[in-house]
Amino acid sequence: MEKNENDLTQEEDSQVVKGTTRRGFLSTMGKIAAAAGLLGSGAGMEALSGCAKAPTSTASVPASVAKALVAPGKWDKYMGFWSGGPSGEVRVKGIPSMKTLLRIPVFNNDTGRGYGLTGDDQSEKMLQDAGGYYEGDTHHPHLSYTDGDFNGKYLYINDKSAGRIARIRLDYFQTDAITALPNVSAVHGLATQRYPKTGYVFAASEFEVPMPNDGRDIVPTGNNAAQTKNYWTLLSAVDGETMAVKWQVMVDGNQDNMTTDYKGLYVAATCYNADKGWNVPTMTKPPVAWAVFVNIPRVEAAVKAGKYKTIGKSSVPVLDGRHGSDLTYYVPVEKDPHGISPTPDGKYFVANGKLAPKVTVIDLEKVFKEKNPKDAVAAVLTVGVGPLHTVYDGRGNAYTTLFVDSQMVKWNIEDAIKAYNGDKKVKPIIQKLDVQYQPGHNAATQSDTNKPTGEWLVSLNKFSKDRFLPVGPRFPENDQLIDISGHKMVLVSDNPVYIEPHQATIALADRIKYVKKVYDPKYFANHVAGGTEGVKRIGPHRVIVKLTGVAPILTPVYFHVKEGDIVTVIYSNNDSVENLAHGFNMTMHGKNINIDPGETKEVTFTADRAGVYWYFCTIFCHALHLEMRGRMIVEKVPGYRSRPIKPNRLSGKPSFDERFKDFPEVGKA
Ligand code: RUQ
Ligand code: CUA
Numbered sequence: 001m002e003k004n005e006n007d008l009t010q011e012e013d014s015q016v017v018k019g020t021t022r023r024g025f026l027s028t029m030g031k032i033a034a035a036a037g038l039l040g041s042g043a044g045m046e047a048l049s050g051c052a053k054a055p056t057s058t059a060s061v062p063a064s065v066a067k068a069l070v071a072p073g074k075w076d077k078y079m080g081f082w083s084g085g086p087s088g089e090v091r092v093k094g095i096p097s098m099k100t101l102l103r104i105p106v107f108n109n110d111t112g113r114g115y116g117l118t119g120d121d122q123s124e125k126m127l128q129d130a131g132g133y134y135e136g137d138t139h140h141p142h143l144s145y146t147d148g149d150f151n152g153k154y155l156y157i158n159d160k161s162a163g164r165i166a167r168i169r170l171d172y173f174q175t176d177a178i179t180a181l182p183n184v185s186a187v188h189g190l191a192t193q194r195y196p197k198t199g200y201v202f203a204a205s206e207f208e209v210p211m212p213n214d215g216r217d218i219v220p221t222g223n224n225a226a227q228t229k230n231y232w233t234l235l236s237a238v239d240g241e242t243m244a245v246k247w248q249v250m251v252d253g254n255q256d257n258m259t260t261d262y263k264g265l266y267v268a269a270t271c272y273n274a275d276k277g278w279n280v281p282t283m284t285k286p287p288v289a290w291a292v293f294v295n296i297p298r299v300e301a302a303v304k305a306g307k308y309k310t311i312g313k314s315s316v317p318v319l320d321g322r323h324g325s326d327l328t329y330y331v332p333v334e335k336d337p338h339g340i341s342p343t344p345d346g347k348y349f350v351a352n353g354k355l356a357p358k359v360t361v362i363d364l365e366k367v368f369k370e371k372n373p374k375d376a377v378a379a380v381l382t383v384g385v386g387p388l389h390t391v392y393d394g395r396g397n398a399y400t401t402l403f404v405d406s407q408m409v410k411w412n413i414e415d416a417i418k419a420y421n422g423d424k425k426v427k428p429i430i431q432k433l434d435v436q437y438q439p440g441h442n443a444a445t446q447s448d449t450n451k452p453t454g455e456w457l458v459s460l461n462k463f464s465k466d467r468f469l470p471v472g473p474r475f476p477e478n479d480q481l482i483d484i485s486g487h488k489m490v491l492v493s494d495n496p497v498y499i500e501p502h503q504a505t506i507a508l509a510d511r512i513k514y515v516k517k518v519y520d521p522k523y524f525a526n527h528v529a530g531g532t533e534g535v536k537r538i539g540p541h542r543v544i545v546k547l548t549g550v551a552p553i554l555t556p557v558y559f560h561v562k563e564g565d566i567v568t569v570i571y572s573n574n575d576s577v578e579n580l581a582h583g584f585n586m587t588m589h590g591k592n593i594n595i596d597p598g599e600t601k602e603v604t605f606t607a608d609r610a611g612v613y614w615y616f617c618t619i620f621c622h623a624l625h626l627e628m629r630g631r632m633i634v635e636k637v638p639g640y641r642s643r644p645i646k647p648n649r650l651s652g653k654p655s656f657d658e659r660f661k662d663f664p665e666v667g668k669a
Pocket of ligand 2: 625626
């Protein structure tokens with residue numbers, strides 16, 4: 001990273017400790033925390049502020065900090081959905097407390113939740129059917145809509161690592177569908193139709209590839225312009241209910257982020273790398289790229305009229321939306337625009353310049369109408385260096401992250417338009433607030449709807465640097481909570497986060513209205529009723545074990561199989577009590593699942609070594625939770641070549657490399 005004004009020298013650092021720089025925030029926070037009773041003693045105070053003496057108790061708790069405290073037993077007003085980057089998951093948070101409520105596995109393997117390759121059969125199959133990858137890169141979570149506001153049914157998320165999108169049901173908060181898109185290699189931007197409802201889920205593919213990508217268009221001499229000229233990206237539309245791919249539009253450039261309007265007419269994607277470069281100099285050379293608008297009704301009409309092609313083995317209609325098509329409209333934006341989002345009044349899209357210190361306001365009344373797309377630009381405003389994403393408070397103001405400047409800038413949309421039109425009196429920029437450090441996305445309460453509440457803003461900072469106790473070379477990121485209810489933004493809290501959220505979306509908790517706390521067993525065709533448990537051989541090497549859990553009783557407590565049997569355990573949690581989950585772990589077979597109350601799950605493994613293997617409950621469910629266990633007895637089969645015991649399991653050799661030579665021996669440090 002280049003050094004910027006927010007990187008502190010040692011001298012500045014000591015000033016911070018004394019509270020004499022603008023970074024005196026640290027010690028201010030200490031006073032606040034002490035006054036709020038968050039720190040038990042002067043010693044705690046010392047750790048936070050670096051002051052030897054505890055401050056006097058005259059400091060009062062700022063209203064913003066007090067407002068963000070959610071007392072024990074109380075609930076947050078908002079529910080936020082965070083992506084997890086290469087962790088492949090989605091996280092659910094309470095806002096303003098910033099407490100993480102749940103992690104939802106999506107494109108990953110999660111041994112805690114028993115999801116994926118080492119988990120239950122259904123999630124493993126879902127990932128297998130969508131390409132067979134057990135990792136993903138989640139960036140952009142978007143909720144489903146009715147009439148421009150969240151309807152609480154679904155959350156959708158992209159996978160940048162394999163051209164997939166997934167859906168999470170918001171009754172059970174679990175991933176229920178993954179769609180692999182044809183002809184694309186990476187989905188970055190994702191957006192849901194806001195009106196009249198979702199409707200379509202749109203996916204913007206980022207990395208250009210030959211179409212189809214089957215070995216054609218490969219120039220033997222390696223990376224060169226002649227080769228990349230034949231690469232393309234597609235903007236895909238998926239039905240949000242059936243998760244079927246409906247159509248794809250080929251566009252120019254490579255797509256980045258995307259968004260939809262509040263009338264159901266347009267989806268637009270920003271583009272960087274307008275000239276199809278293949279390395280940093282060639283990708284960043286063009287001074288202007290664009291936001292490409294796709295006209296949804298026109299595409300639908302073209303599909304109906306059969307004006308499309310198909311690519312390779314896929315039967316999905318692909319329409320040509322490259323320059324010159326009447327399906328698309330390319331609005332120029334300086335320089336390599338990144339984030340794009342609709343103002344809540346439905347009038348504009350704001351595109352953020354990334355490599356230009358500017359935001360571009362695009363008038364939605366003028367797209368597809370002005371002959372020259374340049375004339376659809378309502379304003380260009382210089383905001384600061386590295387603008388990436390913009391959100392709104394519903395009072396006419398926008399908040400843009402400045403990655404390089406490490407700031408959040410608040411600006412007024414109509415004033416920006418007036419200034420652009422020559423009004424010298426207006427000052428569109430209201431405030432710049434330092435954030436710690438390098439923000440990517442931001443998220444504000446209900447900002448993604450036509451009913452923003454303008455209460456809280458979160459800055460999703462990519463670097464935390466000096467903000468937390470050191471934990472080795474892997475730093476947490478820093479999500480900062482900011483009060484935006486007043487004229488000025490006020491920083492309220494720092495929150496360390498694990499790798500690596502991109503976007504978040506924050507809904508009033510009452511919008512997420514279908515939440516269920518137990519499963520109804522009748523939805524499971526394979527439900528195991530009490531009294532029907534048992535072992536059944538259904539083939540020479542195929543065994544089904546029906547199991548039930550009712551805390552703390554597991555039935556059966558043992559079963560016999562033969563070496564080489566493929567065993568499927570069907571486990572019904574027959575506790576119908578809220579919050580009473582069981583786990584099922586088959587020792588030394590690499591499988592663990594969770595079964596929530598009322599739920600039935602299946603897990604399949606090969607009993608490939610004779611012996612006794614205990615299975616046990618992995619969720620602390622009862623005072624006799626430890627006793628909730630049983631045995632799988634695997635009988636020897638003469639001639640069967642069992643799974644070998646790996647030698648390193650006996651030697652327990654530590655991993656070792658040169659860097660540990662410096663590590664002090666215990667007692668000698
Ligand atoms: S995009 S900040 Cu996917 Cu901005 Cu990450
Ligand atoms: Cu069931 Cu622990």
